[in-house]
Amino acid sequence: MTLATFSRSAKTLHPAALQQLYAALETARKIIVIGGGFIGVEMAEQISLMGKTGQHPFEVTIIEMLPHCLMLACEEEFCVQAEDELRRMDINIMTNSRVEALEGEKTVSAVKLADGTSLPADLVIIGIGAVANIDLAVKMGLDADPRGGIQVNEYMQTSDPDIYAAGDCATKFSLITGKPSGIRLASVACSEGMIAASNIYGTTRKTMGALGAFATKIGNRSIAAAGLTTSAAAKEEIEVIIGEATAPNRHPGGLPGCTMDMKVKLLFRKDTGAIVGGHVSGGESAADMVNIIAIAIQDKLNAEQLATMQYATHPMLTASPLAYHVMLAAENAALQF
Ligand SMILES: Cc1cc2nc3c(=O)[nH]c(=O)nc-3n(C[C@H](O)[C@H](O)[C@H](O)COP(=O)(O)OP(=O)(O)OC[C@H]3O[C@@H](n4cnc5c(N)ncnc54)[C@H](O)[C@@H]3O)c2cc1C
Numbered sequence: 346m347t348l349a350t351f352s353r354s355a356k357t358l359h360p361a362a363l364q365q366l367y368a369a370l371e372t373a374r375k376i377i378v379i380g381g382g383f384i385g386v387e388m389a390e391q392i393s394l395m396g397k398t399g400q401h402p403f404e405v406t407i408i409e410m411l412p413h414c415l416m417l418a419c420e421e422e423f424c425v426q427a428e429d430e431l432r433r434m435d436i437n438i439m440t441n442s443r444v445e446a447l448e449g450e451k452t453v454s455a456v457k458l459a460d461g462t463s464l465p466a467d468l469v470i471i472g473i474g475a476v477a478n479i480d481l482a483v484k485m486g487l488d489a490d491p492r493g494g495i496q497v498n499e500y501m502q503t504s505d506p507d508i509y510a511a512g513d514c515a516t517k518f519s520l521i522t523g524k525p526s527g528i529r530l531a532s533v534a535c536s537e538g539m540i541a542a543s544n545i546y547g548t549t550r551k552t553m554g555a556l557g558a559f560a561t562k563i564g565n566r567s568i569a570a571a572g573l574t575t576s577a578a579a580k581e582e583i584e585v586i587i588g589e590a591t592a593p594n595r596h597p598g599g600l601p602g603c604t605m606d607m608k609v610k611l612l613f614r615k616d617t618g619a620i621v622g623g624h625v626s627g628g629e630s631a632a633d634m635v636n637i638i639a640i641a642i643q644d645k646l647n648a649e650q651l652a653t654m655q656y657a658t659h660p661m662l663t664a665s666p667l668a669y670h671v672m673l674a675a676e677n678a679a680l681q682f
Contacts, residue, residue, distance in 0.1 A: 366470075370395065373467035374404060377456050379444050381409030382417060383561055385472035386427065390563055392470075393434050406437040406464065408444055408456065418559045418570045420610055423626040430564035475529055477514045493517075493525060499551040501541035509545060511537035520554035520643065521572055521621050522581055528555040558639040560632035569635035572622035572642045573612060584615040585622070588648060588678025594628045596658075596665035604628035609670035611638065611651070613678050618647035625670070630663065637671055648682060651675030 370376075370392065378389045389405050396403035407414060413424035414431070428438055439458075447469060448455040455463045477494030488496035488504040494517070495510040497503055503510050512534035519526040533555045540550040560569040578585045588611045595603035607627025613620050623638030625631040641651060652675040658666045 369468050370403070371400075374401070375466050376403050376405045376468045376470065377464060377466040378405065378407045378470045378472060379456070380472035380474075381407045381411070381414030381438065381440070382472055382474070383415065383559060385409070385470070386414050386431065386563060387561060388470050388472060389436050390431065390434060393436050397434075402435075404437070405435075406439060407431070408442050408458070408464075409438070409440045410443040412440055414438060414440065415561075415568070416574075416576075418557065418574070419568055420570070420574055420624045421576070423568050423570075423608075423624055426566055426626055427561075427563045427568055430566050434564055474527070475513065479514060482510065482514070500544050500549070501537055501552065502544070509541040511541040517555040520556045523554065526555045526557075528557040530555075530557065530559070532558060553643060556639055556642060558635055560635060562629065566626060567629050567631035569625045569631040570623070571635045571639040572620075574622060574624070575612065578612055578621065583621065585612040586615055586648070586678050586681045587612055588674040588676070588681070590668075590670045590673030590677060592664050592668040592670055592673065594630060594664050594670075596660050596663075596668070600661060602628070602661075607631070607664070607670060609634065609638075609674040611648070611671070611674045611678055613648050613682075615682075617645070618649075618682065619645040620647065620651065623671075634671060648675045648679035652679045 376392055378385045385407055389407050392403055393405045413421060413428065415424045415427055431438060443459040444456055445459045446457040447453050448457055448463065453466055453469050455465050456469060457463050476491050479489040479491060479495055482489045482495040487508065494515050495503055497510050497515045501509045501511050501515065513529045515537060517526040517528055517533065518524060537552060540552050543550040556572060558571040560567065575585065575587065589608065591606055591608040593603050593605045594607040598605055604627040610624040611620060612622035620641050623635060623642065625634045652672055654672055656669055658664065658669060664670055
């Protein structure tokens with residue numbers, strides 16, 4: 346048996362909840378999004394766009410307790426770029442601000458911050474993470490806790506070896522540090538589902554742990570990340586060598602659709618040389634570029650290997666072969682070892 350009973354957010358976005366949201370947007374003007382992670386940022390962006398193209402504009406505010414939006418996954422400089430895009434779309438951003446309470450009789454009328462400020466709101470969207478849905482597992486007597494999820498081993502077996510769990514409901518560990526991980530992503534869920542299904546049918550597969558590969562598009566900028574940020578590496582006391590490259594993502598740069606300042610930043614462990622993080626900001630190819638980096642992290646490639654990699658290039662699709670971002674950033678790091 347395989348359990349894939351997902352995670353439970355403050356309000357899961359199932360179709361009925363979306364209909365409720367659309368209905369609320371018909372009358373709401375002041376919208377507060379609590380949490381500036383990927384979900385909060387994307388909700389704010391889409392609602393703001395709906396307001397600009399629909400029947401009335403919205404006043405959208407993101408409240409984030411960290412110094413920047415997207416900071417748990419992305420490099421600070423790319424978080425700042427994302428915030429610039431959001432502000433360009435007239436979205437207000439309040440960082441270093443912790444929400445303490447929602448105020449109102451029957452319906453919400455304001456959001457109260459820890460510093461006592463009360464912000465009027467017609468509609469509040471909460472995007473502050475999720476906890477695993479372990480109800481069924483608990484009823485079945487499996488080891489599970491609400492924070493981590495249903496306890497599984499590397500084969501995705503629960504405490505009953507004939508029952509498997511995969512996806513948001515299952516416990517995870519970090520591919521890089523081996524420590525318990527709160528990463529909940531569709532890509533991780535699919536990988537775990539493949540592993541659980543294979544093991545049920547007799548092909549032994551093990552999870553390597555959750556890597557955390559993210560991609561988003563905010564306004565005109567795509568931002569993607571895999572593995573550790575510089576600050577997460579520092580927190581883990583992992584010393585890193587950082588390689589960077591900025592180049593146009595077409596050649597020559599004047600071609601249509603070119604992002605002139607596409608940037609890649611790669612983090613390599615100083616002790617082993619293995620890549621542990623990669624960050625991309627620029628055009629839409631950021632997502633696929635970070636997938637190359639994700640594979641490199643899984644295979645523990647080093648800067649030399651990435652600096653001499655072979656890759657596809659085309660004037661209308663990529664940087665020049667001489668300026669391919671991943672290769673250049675790896676070479677920049679290789680020179681520092
Ligand atoms: C707004 C939003 C945006 C996201 N965007 C991204 C993204 O861009 N990229 C990304 O990688 N991840 C994204 N995620 C995360 C991603 O959606 C989840 O990680 C992924 O869906 C997890 O897959 P899952 O199969 O474990 O759970 P789910 O997709 O939630 O599926 C679990 C299913 O089990 C059903 N279920 C639960 N209990 C029972 C029961 N007792 N009996 C029968 N059925 C049951 C549920 O109804 C549900 O259909 C996003 C999440 C949200 C909320």
